[in-house]
Amino acid sequence: MKFCKRCLLPETYPKLKINEDGLCNACEQYDEKWKHFDPNKAKSEFEKRIREITKRGEKVVVTCSGGIDSSYVAFLCKRKYNLDVIGANFNHGFVTDTAKNNLARIRETLNIPIIEITPDLEIMYRLYRDFLLATGDFCTPCCQGCCRSGFIVARNNNARTIIHGGVSGSRVEFNVLGMLRHHYDRFMKYAKNNYPTDKLQKIVTPTSEISEFNLIALPQYFDWDEDNIIGILQKEIGWETMPNGRTRHVDCLVAEVSDFLLQKKFGFSKRWMTISANIRAGLIDTETGRIKIKEEEEKIQQEPVDAMNILLEKLKLTREELYSLPFYKCEPAVRYL
Numbered sequence: 001m002k003f004c005k006r007c008l009l010p011e012t013y014p015k016l017k018i019n020e021d022g023l024c025n026a027c028e029q030y031d032e033k034w035k036h037f038d039p040n041k042a043k044s045e046f047e048k049r050i051r052e053i054t055k056r057g058e059k060v061v062v063t064c065s066g067g068i069d070s071s072y073v074a075f076l077c078k079r080k081y082n083l084d085v086i087g088a089n090f091n092h093g094f095v096t097d098t099a100k101n102n103l104a105r106i107r108e109t110l111n112i113p114i115i116e117i118t119p120d121l122e123i124m125y126r127l128y129r130d131f132l133l134a135t136g137d138f139c140t141p142c143c144q145g146c147c148r149s150g151f152i153v154a155r156n157n158n159a160r161t162i163i164h165g166g167v168s169g170s171r172v173e174f175n176v177l178g179m180l181r182h183h184y185d186r187f188m189k190y191a192k193n194n195y196p197t198d199k200l201q202k203i204v205t206p207t208s209e210i211s212e213f214n215l216i217a218l219p220q221y222f223d224w225d226e227d228n229i230i231g232i233l234q235k236e237i238g239w240e241t242m243p244n245g246r247t248r249h250v251d252c253l254v255a256e257v258s259d260f261l262l263q264k265k266f267g268f269s270k271r272w273m274t275i276s277a278n279i280r281a282g283l284i285d286t287e288t289g290r291i292k293i294k295e296e297e298e299k300i301q302q303e304p305v306d307a308m309n310i311l312l313e314k315l316k317l318t319r320e321e322l323y324s325l326p327f328y329k330c331e332p333a334v335r336y337l
């Protein structure tokens, strides 16, 4: 199996092409897109926008899950920029105690009110089930809902700016509007004919509404070094990891199942893509990335039994039904890395 010699994406990645120098098209596109990017200039532009918001006396909305990225966004907005922040939290039906504790810390330590948006959870579980059966993974309805909570809270509080944590360190993923539209299209493809519109109201944002707000992905303007961020959050707000030490996606009870299934579907998980994006962005070198990818991908080769039981129960599926789906045919690419 071939891998990009720089970012280490495997050739099983959808539409990946590796050129004769061993570089993949994701790396080439990245270089083309970001070759004129000046982080200092970007940051001063961002700070100018922040000053204007403050001058107008506007509130900003931060979408908060209790996970690492959004907690750090809340921290920076409040402590570094002294913004008038309201948190928006989406109850996706698999919220962990760790996330609840972290949200409580954000409320108490940073003095940020957090408004919870809870959709009809029976509808959420049905959506997860439909997505899982149709595509082999189940995260899209939650991605939609997390964004949706930001728009609802912004509208109800006359805020025009929504700030979020985006994808950690990944400059390639910063096309937020493109990403939202892509997810919206993917979402509606499966949901539109099978769910009453009013039931989806707290879950999905119509694309026409998106352009009414300014969206800011904070990792574009700051060094987004995960270990460093965890250290700051633990010290400053008492942020917690999962009881088993997991630091990623502490906001979701079934995140490990998602990674496990993605590895079976594509040969690699989301974690691999994030590490590759971090290499591409120059935040870690290729060899460090290789060690991290091996560590992370090897951890998810065994079924996470407890998390799987929770998912199957809520989605009213059996293991046999799940494993007989036609999507899980890849062996883990990490075996050849």
Ligand SMILES: [Zn+2]
Residues within 6 Å of the ligand: 004, 005, 006, 007, 008, 009, 023, 024, 025, 026, 027, 028
């Ligand atoms: Zn590459």
